Amino acid sequence: MAKSDSKGKKSTPVDLVNRGVNAAAAVDENGHGHSHVHGSDCQHSTQLDTRSLTIKDREDSLRKLESDLSKREIGLIEREIKLLSLQQEIDRLRPLSGLYRVVKAMATERKLESMLEVITRETASMLRCDRCSVFVLDTHHGELWTQVAQGLDGMRTIRVPLSGTSVVSLCARTGRTINIPDAYEDPRFDPEVDKSTGYRTNNILCVPMHNRSGAVIGVFEVMNKDVGTFTQEDEEWLQALAAVAAGLIEQAQAYSEIEHFVDKTVETLAQTIDKRDPLTAGHSIRVTRYSIGIGDAMAISDDEKDVLRYAAMMHDYGKIGVPEAILWKNGRLTPEEYACVQTHARLTYELLSNLPFTNRLAHVPFIASCHHEKLDGTGYYRGLKGHEIPFLARVISVSDVFDALTSVRHYRNRMNIVKVYEIMESGRDNHFDPEVVDSFYGLPCDRVMRVMESERGSQIPEEVDLFKNISWLRLVELCQGAKPKRHEEGLKELFYRVYNANLPPDYQELD
Numbered sequence: 001m002a003k004s005d006s007k008g009k010k011s012t013p014v015d016l017v018n019r020g021v022n023a024a025a026a027v028d029e030n031g032h033g034h035s036h037v038h039g040s041d042c043q044h045s046t047q048l049d050t051r052s053l054t055i056k057d058r059e060d061s062l063r064k065l066e067s068d069l070s071k072r073e074i075g076l077i078e079r080e081i082k083l084l085s086l087q088q089e090i091d092r093l094r095p096l097s098g099l100y101r102v103v104k105a106m107a108t109e110r111k112l113e114s115m116l117e118v119i120t121r122e123t124a125s126m127l128r129c130d131r132c133s134v135f136v137l138d139t140h141h142g143e144l145w146t147q148v149a150q151g152l153d154g155m156r157t158i159r160v161p162l163s164g165t166s167v168v169s170l171c172a173r174t175g176r177t178i179n180i181p182d183a184y185e186d187p188r189f190d191p192e193v194d195k196s197t198g199y200r201t202n203n204i205l206c207v208p209m210h211n212r213s214g215a216v217i218g219v220f221e222v223m224n225k226d227v228g229t230f231t232q233e234d235e236e237w238l239q240a241l242a243a244v245a246a247g248l249i250e251q252a253q254a255y256s257e258i259e260h261f262v263d264k265t266v267e268t269l270a271q272t273i274d275k276r277d278p279l280t281a282g283h284s285i286r287v288t289r290y291s292i293g294i295g296d297a298m299a300i301s302d303d304e305k306d307v308l309r310y311a312a313m314m315h316d317y318g319k320i321g322v323p324e325a326i327l328w329k330n331g332r333l334t335p336e337e338y339a340c341v342q343t344h345a346r347l348t349y350e351l352l353s354n355l356p357f358t359n360r361l362a363h364v365p366f367i368a369s370c371h372h373e374k375l376d377g378t379g380y381y382r383g384l385k386g387h388e389i390p391f392l393a394r395v396i397s398v399s400d401v402f403d404a405l406t407s408v409r410h411y412r413n414r415m416n417i418v419k420v421y422e423i424m425e426s427g428r429d430n431h432f433d434p435e436v437v438d439s440f441y442g443l444p445c446d447r448v449m450r451v452m453e454s455e456r457g458s459q460i461p462e463e464v465d466l467f468k469n470i471s472w473l474r475l476v477e478l479c480q481g482a483k484p485k486r487h488e489e490g491l492k493e494l495f496y497r498v499y500n501a502n503l504p505p506d507y508q509e510l511d
């Protein structure tokens, strides 16, 4: 159709040839563009014969030119048609490819928050609209919450009451799709929502998510279609997406709950050990926080971070088998007592191995039990060397020693951090992995101080904020006497004030 339409608008090949002949004759004969001789007038003289030959040649070449041009134009038109139909095909398949991307994301993202983030982004692009929010029903609080709302200031959680007047609440209560083509003309839309967000709602489509038992577990809301309003087709695509999402969101919710339960259980187990002795309370949590700091600095994966978190949290779990008389002893341990303390690493392994860790976390018991190993093989309890010691255990090892030195113990107070640094340095290459030590040194000073000061269980002093622009190593350098730069002036004194605050009156800085 397009081919003949387009061709119909053009001159016919014969028209073109005639025009070409006349124009050619005009230029040749008169040079001024005023032809007085037409092809038909020139057929009876010699001059005319020559001319007619020339004209014939020209006719041929013009016909050829015309034919070439036509072919090219036809080719271009055909290409255009192909592109158009490809574009139409792409447009037709856009929701399908969007659905594929959303489903793929849902299948690969374990965590609910990241899953919701991908769903909202892809759905907005799939339905060609400005905004998408996935609201999840919180039955405990009778609310619908969403963590991602495009178009607002970044990510935040919005909660709306299930009994409220919003279209989302209405959709969740009725379990029916709501398509509002003109928000301000529809009584179901509450303009107050726009007033509070500064957003202008033109049209809305809300689709409920049902679980297998038919109960509403959330709502998909899309707003402001790029062109026009949401169609019946949009409704169907969103319903299809909501149906797939419902199951996966429910799964992710269950996963989050289990993960939260496991996290809290592990934390509680760790605290039962720490709490046996008020002086070591919080040790496992602080070691975990230092370790995660190092893990962040060394850009470990999310899975590794989970393993690190559990292993760090549980590293001293075996201390449950060490008598309190030894753990709490005020003074030097006898060799027998020290040997007894050392058994905790083996016990950690044995006890944790009884826990049914998933494949992803399968190495937690081994890693946790390696936190007293040393690079040179003189550690315990296996006497592993160098790379035989798992990397994450090398991370825990640095955090463990640092926390022990910077915490109050039965037999001494917090150690001066210059001394702490010297001890850490003396362990470089033989006890500690130097890369891990350097990563720890590179941590922002305020991050280290926040963990360190959590030892006292009191509020972190506000001044800690002032340390965010220097590394932990730089603080040590300042404490060693380095000349402070302009923005570092007074930090050393401030650090000591925070570090040594509330020390007992009999405090002595021990070596």
Ligand SMILES: [Fe+2]
Pocket (backbone or CB within 6 Å): 315, 316, 344, 371, 372
């Ligand atoms: Fe330990």
